[in-house]
Amino acid sequence: MRTIITKQRLEHAISVLNRTMGTTADDAFFLQGAYGGWQLMRKIPGSSAADSITTGFVPKRELFVIVCGMSTALALYQDKQAREGNISSPLAISHP
Secondary structure (H helix, E strand, C coil): CCCCCCHHHHHHHHHHHHHCCCCCCCCCCEEEECEEEEEEEEEEECCCCCCCCCCCCCCCCHHHHHHHHHHCCCCCCCHHHHHHHCCCCCCCCCCC
């Protein structure tokens, strides 16, 4: 049985991504919805503009997989950097 991906769960996954990236309010990722789909956006620092990270609007489930994949890839990279002594400690992530 597939888990239902709600808007709240998707927003939580994006907050995990923001935490993993160490973003500030000025350059954070956020969710935008239109045309029955969802898109991952990122604020452009020092501007009121935003940049689209995903191409077009996609179903919540598809965007959830993309966001969780980004968070996992970043956490693996940070873990590798920590093991090599390039950063002090990796950020632990937990998927929603």
